[in-house]
Amino acid sequence: MRLSRFFLPVLKETPADAQIVSHRLMLRAGMIRQEAAGIYSWLPLGFRVLKKIEQIVREEQDRAGAIELLMPTLQPADLWRESGRYEDYGKEMLRIVDRHERDLLYGPTNEEMITAIFRSYCRSYKDLPKILYHIQWKFRDEIRPRFGVMRGREFLMKDSYSFDLDEASARRAYNRMFVAYLNTFDRLGLKAVPMRADTGPIGGDLSHEFIILAETGESEVFCDSALVDMGAPGLDVDFDGDLQPLVDARTSLYAATEEMHEAERFAAEVPEERRLSARGIEVGHIFYFGTKYSAPLGANVTHPDGKDRPVHMGSYGVGVSRLLGAIIEAHHDEAGCIWPESVAPFGVGIINLKPGDADTDAACQSAYDALVKAGKDPLLDDTHERPGGKFATMDLIGVPWQLITGPRGLKEGKVEIKRRATGERFEVSLESALSQLTADQAGK
């Protein structure tokens, strides 16, 4: 992409009403624009990161054996009357009346609808197990939307739903999602700690939140610091194998959100030097809730013994749009965002210090072509902005690598490479720069 053709409306000034760094940086870097309270447009830069996050979430769901579909944003109210949540959900649910006076709602979550889909097609234990998921916009009418995309009203969520014959099998589905989430957040450059959590309005018996530690977190969390240091299971996990040991290794160590915290247990179980209390951002939440929805909605399956019983279910959410904020909270500095390469909006930023200078233009063009060919998704700043402004913009938008090219360096056969995360800069030949930036390790 050439910057002269892109749409990147960076702001010179910090917006006064943005309270946390991710919100400020997303506005300043031209990633989002507020259209109404808690409702955002995703400008091209933000959209690119959103799509990359979505794709990683999708790949890890697929790897874990979940099947993707897409439910609509609007749902009939009657379905929620069946489960009993239509009245319970309160003012957070956006209720809508259509031209024929039928009650609709903008889905805040999809337990009811997926259960209705399941019950209309699946009747037998032979149809099990199944994990279905979708990545769709949801709406929750928060009384006080804030922190940008971290607590918006219209937000993108990945929600999965598992269907099993009994609790033991449902537990295996739960473990699949547990492990898939650890790998997902790891690929996104995040250290997410699974913590015992309250089940809240979803209900059920077993629940974990996946929490990123960050100063701006909304709630206090308590955990054994060994959990933070523990690596992800890795992409070569056999999801058809026994995942229980991987899960046990993490759930046997103390980790709890504020609501579930037991100070005495914390003190008794965790050595003092590993007792971590911090602020946390929830990026995922998983639930096993048995027959809470299948029983009232009549989603029964015939067991091998010939008897019909309600299917056992769980649900598993990742806040896809919220993750942009969480990643920025975890990866930024004074100058702007520092994207992990897996989700960076562009792989390499090429800065042309003197557009119009024939040699510089030619060098930038050849770098651009080579990086496109290598799949590195470069952004070429070919604008007539002054160099200082170009450096600031490239730092602000957080492209992982910069290739700085100008007539003075080229006379000596040199360009400059800058690594955004560390600030390291080094001068090399254009040829050597390209061989470094197109090598696979540059993609890590």
Place this chain on the structure above:
Amino acid sequence: MRLSRFFLPVLKETPADAQIVSHRLMLRAGMIRQEAAGIYSWLPLGFRVLKKIEQIVREEQDRAGAIELLMPTLQPADLWRESGRYEDYGKEMLRIVDRHERDLLYGPTNEEMITAIFRSYCRSYKDLPKILYHIQWKFRDEIRPRFGVMRGREFLMKDSYSFDLDEASARRAYNRMFVAYLNTFDRLGLKAVPMRADTGPIGGDLSHEFIILAETGESEVFCDSALVDMGAPGLDVDFDGDLQPLVDARTSLYAATEEMHEAERFAAEVPEERRLSARGIEVGHIFYFGTKYSAPLGANVTHPDGKDRPVHMGSYGVGVSRLLGAIIEAHHDEAGCIWPESVAPFGVGIINLKPGDADTDAACQSAYDALVKAGKDPLLDDTHERPGGKFATMDLIGVPWQLITGPRGLKEGKVEIKRRATGERFEVSLESALSQLTADQAGK
């Protein structure tokens, strides 16, 4: 994908209330499920095709220089009060009141919002030209939703918006989209004819609809049959070059929708043997409307002469979800869908005629692995359904190639390949089958 793990709820019986073939086949093949009038879930098979269509539409927008972003589904009513369309739009607009009694609406289109985005960041002729687009769910509260996804209420649309200094430049943006649309529909396996059209509620001076000819089309259309035979411009078009000759070659021949039809001109301009009158399905619609939105919304740019004038705009829509229906209307037979390979939900269907037979299982597995490796996205029917049922399902869902493997054939070293579009079947060795199916021409 293994069918035993997929979620493919095919229906044995034809749904009684589906009036057109695409609606019937989408229900029977387990592609969609109606959740409310005109509101559908996209089951995994339908979702796969939807995503492939969306991706082709995206690639051709990008190739034409359009920049992707994403606007929210909900919009503040005030924006539509500024343009004057809030009252005009009537009951098709889904109006919503949030918990703070603020008026929102579910966007039926995005002229107002994109103009508001433009005006808040772009002020100078130096920011032009720009084409911005998004692919987002829209809602139009049709009084009588029908024909499945062809006239739904919640539907997926790609809408682009162009911003230019004057009419001449706006016309170049119009031509870019005109040519991009021809290539898009061609890649989707559709013959779409551009026709002069009424501008309707969008307004403006210049408009073309892109129409697929099909017996089930909603409106009558009239055109020179030479237009139907004309090929697409091709993916190597230089979008920065002069596109006018490509556009003129198509707009100089007679083609008009019912509202714009002039019988006398038709008779005078088109030789009798080329006078085609047929039913048509609209799959795209492009508009140039000048300053219709920029003037009331105050989206002005400073011209080189230092004066501010409203920016010239156009908008360009493709009905992404509707395209599934249109493609089925164009490509099906008695047995089911016949997907063009570019949008097929799977590239090859492998039918295991005897799961449990060691040799057959091994042959299917090796075929599966080879096809996955070649990027052919195979579906392996490893279920215990009887062969007749497997053949019927694979025909119904319309996978372009079938690889039929059973113990009897394998004893003679043979498998069978079936080409869905023609019904041709031939027996070959497994090795030869795989070299044919993994070759690039199988992808065409």
